[in-house]
Amino acid sequence: MKLASLKGGRDGRLVVVSNDLTRYTDAARVAPTLQAALDDWDKCEAGLRELAQGLETGSVPVERFHERECASPLPRAYQWADGSAYINHVELVRKARGAEVPESFYEDPLMYQGGSDSFLGPRDDIVMAQDEGWGVDMEAEIAVVTGDVPMGVTPEEAKDHIRLIMLVNDVSLRGLIPGELAKGFGFFQSKPSSAFSPVAVTPDALGEAWDGGAVHLPLLVRYNGEPFGQANAGKDLTFNFPQLIAHAAKTRPLSAGTIIGSGTVSNKLDGGPGKAIAEGGDGYSCIAEIRMIETIYEGEAKTPFMKFGDTVEIKMKDGEGRSIFGAISQTVAKYERK
Amino acid sequence: MKLASLKGGRDGRLVVVSNDLTRYTDAARVAPTLQAALDDWDKCEAGLRELAQGLETGSVPVERFHERECASPLPRAYQWADGSAYINHVELVRKARGAEVPESFYEDPLMYQGGSDSFLGPRDDIVMAQDEGWGVDMEAEIAVVTGDVPMGVTPEEAKDHIRLIMLVNDVSLRGLIPGELAKGFGFFQSKPSSAFSPVAVTPDALGEAWDGGAVHLPLLVRYNGEPFGQANAGKDLTFNFPQLIAHAAKTRPLSAGTIIGSGTVSNKLDGGPGKAIAEGGDGYSCIAEIRMIETIYEGEAKTPFMKFGDTVEIKMKDGEGRSIFGAISQTVAKYERK
Numbered sequence: 001m002k003l004a005s006l007k008g009g010r011d012g013r014l015v016v017v018s019n020d021l022t023r024y025t026d027a028a029r030v031a032p033t034l035q036a037a038l039d040d041w042d043k044c045e046a047g048l049r050e051l052a053q054g055l056e057t058g059s060v061p062v063e064r065f066h067e068r069e070c071a072s073p074l075p076r077a078y079q080w081a082d083g084s085a086y087i088n089h090v091e092l093v094r095k096a097r098g099a100e101v102p103e104s105f106y107e108d109p110l111m112y113q114g115g116s117d118s119f120l121g122p123r124d125d126i127v128m129a130q131d132e133g134w135g136v137d138m139e140a141e142i143a144v145v146t147g148d149v150p151m152g153v154t155p156e157e158a159k160d161h162i163r164l165i166m167l168v169n170d171v172s173l174r175g176l177i178p179g180e181l182a183k184g185f186g187f188f189q190s191k192p193s194s195a196f197s198p199v200a201v202t203p204d205a206l207g208e209a210w211d212g213g214a215v216h217l218p219l220l221v222r223y224n225g226e227p228f229g230q231a232n233a234g235k236d237l238t239f240n241f242p243q244l245i246a247h248a249a250k251t252r253p254l255s256a257g258t259i260i261g262s263g264t265v266s267n268k269l270d271g272g273p274g275k276a277i278a279e280g281g282d283g284y285s286c287i288a289e290i291r292m293i294e295t296i297y298e299g300e301a302k303t304p305f306m307k308f309g310d311t312v313e314i315k316m317k318d319g320e321g322r323s324i325f326g327a328i329s330q331t332v333a334k335y336e337r338k
Numbered sequence: 339m340k341l342a343s344l345k346g347g348r349d350g351r352l353v354v355v356s357n358d359l360t361r362y363t364d365a366a367r368v369a370p371t372l373q374a375a376l377d378d379w380d381k382c383e384a385g386l387r388e389l390a391q392g393l394e395t396g397s398v399p400v401e402r403f404h405e406r407e408c409a410s411p412l413p414r415a416y417q418w419a420d421g422s423a424y425i426n427h428v429e430l431v432r433k434a435r436g437a438e439v440p441e442s443f444y445e446d447p448l449m450y451q452g453g454s455d456s457f458l459g460p461r462d463d464i465v466m467a468q469d470e471g472w473g474v475d476m477e478a479e480i481a482v483v484t485g486d487v488p489m490g491v492t493p494e495e496a497k498d499h500i501r502l503i504m505l506v507n508d509v510s511l512r513g514l515i516p517g518e519l520a521k522g523f524g525f526f527q528s529k530p531s532s533a534f535s536p537v538a539v540t541p542d543a544l545g546e547a548w549d550g551g552a553v554h555l556p557l558l559v560r561y562n563g564e565p566f567g568q569a570n571a572g573k574d575l576t577f578n579f580p581q582l583i584a585h586a587a588k589t590r591p592l593s594a595g596t597i598i599g600s601g602t603v604s605n606k607l608d609g610g611p612g613k614a615i616a617e618g619g620d621g622y623s624c625i626a627e628i629r630m631i632e633t634i635y636e637g638e639a640k641t642p643f644m645k646f647g648d649t650v651e652i653k654m655k656d657g658e659g660r661s662i663f664g665a666i667s668q669t670v671a672k673y674e675r676k
Contacts (some may be wrong), residue, residue: 010377010593022674039348076416078455081526112523113451117416117593128589129490152467152675173589183443185450186524188419192589251466251511251530255348255414255455292482337490 001052001202002165003027003072004326005034007121016051017199021326023062024254025051034200035072038256060094065261072196073166074145074257080116080194082141082170082261083109083244085237089266089289092273096292109239109247114170114185116259120195122326123131124172125333126306128192135174136306136332139283140221140314142214142233143168143261144241145200147245149254158242158249159212159318165199167219168261169328174288174305186216196259197314198326209318213240219265221285222258222313229283231267263288300316306332339390339540340363341502341666343372343409345459350409354389355537357666361405363389372411372538376594377487379501405664410457410534411504412483412595418454418532420508420599421447421480421582423575427604427627430611434630439545447577447585450524452508454597458533460664463671464509464644465531473512474644474670478559478623478652480552481506481577481599482570483538497550498581499592505535505557505652506599507666512626512643534597535652536664547656551578555662557603559623562650568620569605569612571654602627644670 002019005012015024030047031037037044054060057262067235074308084090087105094101120126128136145164153161169214203210209217216234239247244260265285267274273293275281284290291301306312340357343350349371353362368385369375376384391400422428425443432439458464467476483502491499514528541548549554554572558565577585582598603623605612611631613619621626629639644650653665 078414079453081453082569084523102521104517109519110520110523113453113526114608115417115419115451115590116589117596122596127489134589142417150675151465151673172450176589179442181445181522183448184519184524185422186522188451188586189448189589193591248526251472251514251527252453252454253531292389335489337488 001049001205002199003034003048003073004199005069005073005075006069010076011035012075015067016055017119018055019205021067021199021323022065023055024065025062026061027051027328032253035257038147038163041256041268048090067198068123070198070326071121073164073200074196075119075121076258077116077119077257079258080114080256081111081248082114082263083111083239083247085109085239086242086263086266088236088268089264092289096295102127106238109244110263111244111247114191114194118268120193120330121163121211122189122195122198122328123330124151125227125331125336127333129335131307132305133178136231137169137171137172137174137287138221138306138312139264139312140219140229141168141170141262141264141328142219143196143259146245146254146256146258146260148256149245149249149258151251151253153249155242155246155328158245161245162203164200164202165206165210165215166200167316167328169195169314169330170261170264171195173288174229195328195330201324206324212283213242215316217316217318219281219285220315220317221283224311226319227277227283229275231265231282231285233262233265236267237262308332308334332333339387339544340537341362341372341386341411342405342537343413345409345412349373349410350413352613354386354393355403356393356512357543359405359537359661360403361393361400361548363393363398365389375500376483379594392543405536406461408536408664411502411538411599412428413457413594415454415457415597418452418599419449419586420452420595420601421449421585422575423447423582423599424601424604425576426574426606427602430604430627430630434633443667444576447582448527448601449582449585451528452532458532458668460533460536460666460669462533463669465671467673469645469670470643472514474621475510475512475625476559476650476652477508477510477602478557478567479506479508479600479602480557481534481597483580484583484594484596486594487583487594487596489588489589490586491584491587491590493580493584496580496587499583500541500579502538502540503544503548503553504538505654505663507533507650507652507668508599508602509533510624510628520551521569522646535666539662544662548556551580555652555654555656557623558653558655559621562649565615567623568615569603569620569623570605571600572674574605575600581601598658646670646672
């Protein structure tokens with residue numbers, strides 16, 4: 001089943017989308033918003049699945065689905081917690097500055113609490129007061145949406161609390177990160193509003209690509225129209241989603257609609273740093289990573305961060321080449337106070 | 339005007355409370371929940387104020403108000419961002435471990451992104467799997483609730499976006515903090531669910547105690563029934579709420595219902611660390627602080643963190659000794675998975 005929130009109001013309007021992303025049907029009679037459906041999932045799921053089936057058989061009213069009309073599936077959420085499951089990304093950051101990765105990082109997930117009150121839509125501009133000055137970067141990731149999760153949940157139990165899967169652009173301001181992390185309290189200004197894919201899907205919609213813990217497909221990133229990344233989200237992850245959920249729920253319960261992110265998807269190549277797609281590698285899911293590889297091999301970073309007008313597209317295709325979640329497609333633009 | 343959310347459903351039931359906290363009237367005809375009222379404040383405020391006036395004149399239906407029936411004013415919120423406005427607290431932490439406070443801390447607020455999906459009610463137990471092992475502690479603070487705040491707001495403009503004021507117990511797990519901060523991504527497991535005062539009040543309800551930036555009254559903390567803290571929330575703050583809001587909104591807008599905290603309220607005594615109330619001082623708003631003072635003067639911390647069964651009460655009184663927000667009153671209890 002595929003769900004989306006068409007723009008309108010603070011929480012959008014819930015619709016069920018056809019598997020091929022061409023049609024939708026309104027879900028208002030089941031739940032007005034995705035948050036409302038998640039709040040009462042046991043009651044709403046069957047009704048939403050009926051609509052999904054009706055869409056495929058043509059037994060419900062349909063409208064043409066346009067990804068550009070979507071807000072993020074949860075335009076605002078009660079929680080956005082982002083992990084760092086792909087340690088390769090962390091290893092590169094550390095290697096570029098000559099530091100070791102602590103042993104504990106392989107047993108205890110890194111996770112930060114993100115802002116969740118004002119997500120961008122998947123086609124919204126990334127509007128910032130500065131571009132290169134703040135080091136605007138994308139981070140292409142996978143995220144899951146949970147139901148209610150009890151405090152102290154085990155990874156094994158956590159599997160059953162995953163309701164939906166989607167893609168994320170975890171926009172990051174690299175220029176603000178060092179100062180902010182040096183203060184010791186984690187990210188805040190350096191992590192502005194994130195954007196999510198037009199469509200969120202239930203785990204079964206991924207078929208064999210979902211193994212209960214991760215999505216085994218390449219995450220396709222284009223930067224200014226050129227292929228930039230195709231790292232496989234099912235490879236090189238040190239922690240899977242159930243483990244990340246258990247980490248988040250160690251000392252408090254998680255409410256329905258909690259979003260848990262994977263961190264930047266990143267693959268190794270022959271056990272070491274990857275290569276650009278043009279050089280036969282799987283590329284990168286953020287600019288910081290190519291800059292780290294440049295630093296390691298060439299002594300300094302050469303690829304600049306995003307400038308006003310630069311574009312990023314993030315999507316994922318199934319085995320037959322069809323877009324699963326629709327595309328996040330964003331342009332960096334200058335913010336002017338009105 | 340004073341507002342509360344009676345327990346019921348995920349978001350509680352919005353009521354308007356009399357100034358003396360003895361009576362309430364249902365606000366459903368204006369807005370079903372506090373979040374709904376904040377989402378549409380310009381339309382709802384007048385209706386809520388009419389009910390508040392009706393409560394005082396006896397022209398609306400009234401019920402007896404019981405603080406114990408309250409959820410936190412926002413039982414779940416889209417954002418909880420907690421500052422560290424009272425640098426004395428930070429200075430003590432650093433002094434206890436022989437470190438300097440960086441100059442930048444006096445110009446650039448410390449702030450962390452907190453979890454906001456599952457707040458405790460003001461009388462709910464603080465349920466934890468471990469007590470001393472995790473170093474359970476209270477942090478008594480003030481918080482404001484904002485309306486929609488544009489990105490890049492100035493402190494001067496931010497004043498007008500403050501809708502409500504309330505008290506917080508920012509529960510902290512001191513035993514988990516060092517390991518978590520060492521990982522570099524800030525707090526997560528070390529900051530479990532916070533609790534807020536039964537009542538949230540509009541700035542005008544504080545009269546002269548609110549100067550547009552801070553609350554100039556002592557924050558009263560009792561620990562196991564004994565006076566523990568009475569630090570004045572209007573003294574020794576390096577940053578006021580408008581400055582904290584501007585900090586939070588530097589790179590993204592804040593959505594209506596965003597909660598911004600002051601950090602642990604902490605006063606100096608003659609320019610140095612404070613004293614216990616029993617010794618003629620204004621005491622402490624968290625246990626960590628008295629432990630730091632013990633470390634500075636006696637070489638080691640002596641006061642243990644909270645154990646199962648320990649209680650904390652947080653309240654604030656107006657000039658005539660009347661409770662303004664009602665009391666946060668919580669007991670630490672052992673968590674058992676069901």
